[in-house]
Amino acid sequence: MKCARLWYKKSGMAIYTSHLDMNRCFSKAVTRADIPLWYTEGFNPHPYMTFLAPLALGQSAKREPIDIKLEDDEITFDRVKSRLNAVLPEGLEIVDVTEGRMKPGEIAKAKYKIRCFFICEADAVSFRKNALNVLNSGEMFAEKRSKRGVKTVNLCPMVSKCVITAVDSLAVVEAVLSAGNNENLNPQLFIETLAQYSESEFDDIDIIRQSLLTESGELFE
Amino acid sequence: MFPKELKKHLLKVQKPGRYTGGELNSVVKDKSKIDIRYAFCFPDTYEIGMSHLGMKILYSLINSREDSWCERVFAPDTDMEKILRDNGIPLYALESGDAVKDFDAIGFTMQYELSYTNVLNMLDLAGLPVRASERKELTPVVMVGGTCVCNSEPMADFVDIVLPGDGEEVTNEVIDLLKQFKKENKSKQEFLTAASQIPGVYVPSLYDIGYNADGTVKSITALCGAPQKVVKRNVADLDKMFAPESFVVPFIETVFDRTTVELFRGCIRGCRFCQAGFLSRPLREKSPEEAERQCRAICDSTGYDEISLCSLSTSDYRGLEKLLNNMLTWTEERKINIALPSLRVDNFPQELMKRLTSVRRSGLTFAPEAGTQRMRDVINKNITEREILETSARAFAGGWNAVKLYFMIGLPTETDEDIKGIADLAQAVVDEFYKNPNKPKGKGAQVNISLASLVPKPFTPFQWEAQDTPDVLIEKQKYLISCVKSGKISVSRHVPWTSFLEGVFARGDRRLCAVIEKAWRNGCHFDSWEEHLKKETWLAAFEECGIDPFFYTARKRSFDEILPWDMMDYGVTKAFLISENKKAHNGETTPSCREKCSGCGAARLNGGVCNEMRKTVV
Known part of the structure; x- marks a missing residue:
């Protein structure tokens, strides 16, 4: 048996x-690929496969x-x-196969690129200005759902880095947010809360985990 | 693909994966090289439609033509419907994202009567008039097939073409004709008249229906040279029939997360309530070699870990042991589970059973359908109490502890004793569990009674029978529950109002079109979903149209009454159905086709030879 990280x-x-x-x-x-996976030996055998960092619906x-x-x-990688x-299927592609160098538990953060589409340039610019002020204030509260119920938490401590640029009616937010088992911040919640605190309303967003x-x-390797 | 303007709304709906397309094995073609664009519509949600075998077959069949492109369309759930309507986005097909109204052909499969309002809703979401007479252009042609079209009269005003029977051959013939007429710029009327000349094509607008003062049908007159009787299409040789070798594999979980291969069409049993059994006669079997080849090809192209071998009564398939023995040589190694729905376990080899359940164990289900032997004789369900108990005992010895039993109430000649018999039989199964010395430790027996109500259907011996009213059915359900004395037995019931509406449309006529349209305009759709069924709105629609729904359900018809579906010929003769009806009332059974030919008449569809007769002679 050989372990591999896809x-x-x-x-x-x-x-x-x-x-x-x-x-x-x-x-x-x-x-379909006829790759001989090791099967679990339980009542309902299935191939052993673990997604290390679940990705939210709608994010690339x-x-x-x-x-x-x-x-x-x-079999070679x-x-x-x-x-x-x-x-x-189209939209899913294996870019690399390696031996996992680090333990899954070492994942603590994730880098995202969030593109926010506004109706006009002025909206994008004011979002950028206000958002940076909000982040500098260190306080941005949101309701976060967990297994223990809904709790109001300050999101700012879960943001390690955030750069915002605005071009035309588009604002691009590049952020490093907490990710993993200990503490996780969904970028959707982050950007929606940030927009709300910045008194901005975007028309659409795209979220890419980098x-x-x-x-x-x-x-993480 | 979905229309661009939908993107920003997609994450607001439940399960957006239903609306995106782009799944593995979905077919995308170059539009500029296509003559006929075909939208295959399933009038229910994606999860249900994607589990339907007929759609998979026709999708592959049409897409195997170079001149045509078939795409899939499902009924959007209510949250998505609101978004489409609020933003003026017309219903689109999943492969191209193009609007359905611009297609050449729109095909609906009608599997259950309660999906009729969804057909109207989908036409409306597409931006098309729901009434066929208001769609003046040649295209899109709206055609329907599937079980319910044996009586498509309640939908007659909405559809252009009806295709009874097997769709594999006739679909191609209709597409060929449409392609030609489109090229020649012919009118819709010219096309419909020509189409009615294709064997097995019913064009409702070419039939004039007269009514008697009492509301029954007086006459059915074919116009413009359309045939007086439309004979359903029948594929004679299943080995030579088109069968898909790859299916679209959904991203999201569907009702049946598995692949399916058909073993045979038709049924030798002749249970008198079973419409599918009579509609699909005569019996035609696929060879085990061909069935296995198809299983292998589909597993390879989809990667499913479960394959369902489907038919109306799997243990009647003569090649079953051979097929399973051959399949197990590769399915065991690849950890593929073989599911055998509609299997009678009584005469099934133990050794094979063990190997089948070695990968994953599925539930155990019996369909005695009625609680007493007398009642089972009436419906011609030839399974005895002894067989049920012996098989249960064997299953319990093999480690099972849960059994599901299917029953029906509202059967002709039914008495309280027959209903009590259901509870007694379930109790006998429970007792069987505790007789077993090797019963699994720490587990009690679980017997679930699933209780349906009889809906008399066209082309069955019960097509003349009165259907119990919802009030009577509710009383019968209550009585049954009062007869159940053990906590090990649970009862799940159907909603009588659902069966009632189903019954109205199953044996309805054209005058119901107005009711369906009214109910839909007043907000009825997804009627088969209990939480969506609006009983009061439906009753109001009947009232407004001046139609008494009980005329269609609660009335016993005489054998000489002209039935609204009498222009259809499904092979089985009316004389045979009448004799079966009489035998039912006398409690007489009819042997299976394999024991003795009863002369149902369906053999003529296969050139006069029934597979059953031929193979028993050879």
Whole structure:
């Protein structure tokens, strides 16, 4: 048995696939690709496959990790990649297969690029100005749902970095937010709260997860 | 793909994956090279429609033509419908995102009567008039197929063409004709008249219906040379029939998250309430070799880990053991589960059963349908109490502890004793569990009674029978529940009002079109979803149209009454159905086709030879 970390890209129509459905989707792809996965030995055997950092519905991603266990020690990572890419639906692509260098628990942050489309340039500019003031104030409260119920929390401590640029009616927010099992900030909640505090209303947004980072800001590998 | 203007709304709806398209194996073609664009519409949500085999077959069939492009359309759920309407976005097809109103052909599959309002709603969402007479252009042509079209009269004013029977061959013939007439710039009327000459095509607008003073049908007159009787289409050889080798694999979970291969069409059993059994006669089997080849191809192209071998009564498939033995050689290794719905476990080899359940174990279900032997004889359900108990005992010994039993109430000649018999039979199954010395530890028996109500359907021996009113059914349900004495038995019931509406439309006539339109305009759709069924709105619609719905359900018809669906010929003769009806009232059973041919008449669809007769002779 050999462990492998698949890195996939999610875009296009595939971004509307939920975390649970992604699991189903990849199980089928692995079967089609005829990749010998190790199966769990329970009542309802299924291929061992773990998505390390669940992605929210509607968000694209450049490089997301899945851990798998291969039954066959001989198969090369290149083969796994090319076989999977031959059968994956449009919008899902394996960009890399590696040996997982870090433990899944080391994921602590994620870098996002959020594009906010406004009706006019003035809206984008005022959003940028107000948003930076809000972030500097260090206080931005939102209701956050967790297993223990709904709680009002300050989102600012979960924002490690945030750069905003405005061009025409578009504002681009590049932010590093908490991610992982200990503390997680959904970029959707972040941007909606930020817009609300900035008294701005965008017409549409695009959220792309660029990369996953460790606590010290190192790239998760 | 979806229209651009929809993007910003997509995350506001439940399960946006229903509306995006772009799934694996979905077919995208170059529009500029296409003559006929076909929108295959399923009048229910994505999860239900994507589980339907007929759609998968026709989707692949039409897309195998170079000149045509078939796309999928489903009924948007209420949240999405609101967004489409509020933003003026017309109903679109999933592959291209193009508006359905611009297609050449729109095909609806009508699997259940309570989806009729959804058909109207989808036409309206597309921006088309719901009435066929108000759609003046040649295209889009609206056609319908599926089980319900054996009596499409309640939808006659809304659809252009009806395709009874197997769709595999006739769909191509209609597309060919439409392509030609579109090229020649012919009118819709010219097309419909020509289409009515294709065998198995029913054009409702070419039939004039006369009524008697008492509301029954007086006459059915075919116009413009349309045939007096439309004979359903029948694919004679299932091995040579088109069968898809790849299915669209949804991103999201659907009702059946598995793939399906058909083993045969038709049924040898002749249960007297079962419409599918009579509509799909004569029996035609696929060879086990071809069935296995298709299973393998579909598993390879989809990656599903479960395959369902489907038919009306799987254990009657003569090649079953051979097929399973061959399939298990690769499905076990690939951890693919084989699901056998409608399997009679009584004569099924134990060894095979063990191997089948080695991957995953599914539930155990029986359909005794009635509680007493007398009642089962009336409906010709040839399963005995002894068989049910023996099989349950065997299943319990094999580690099962839950059994589901399907029953029906509202059957002709039913008495309180027959209803009590349902509870007694369930109790006997529970007792069987506790007799077993090796019963699983720590688990009690669980017997679930699923209770449906009989809806007499066209082309069954019960097509003349009165249907119990909702009030009577509610009383019968209450009585049954009072007969259940054990906590190990649970009862799930159908909503009688749902069965009532289903009954009205199943045996209705054209005058119901006005009611359907009115109810839909007043907000009825998704009627098959309990939470959406608006009983009061429906009753008001009947009232406003001056139609008594009980005329269609509560009335026993005489054998010589002209039935609204008498222009349809599904092979089985009326004389046979009458004799079956009489036998039912006498409590006499009819042997299966395999034991003895009863001369139902369907053999003539296969050139006079029934598969059953031929194979027993050879």
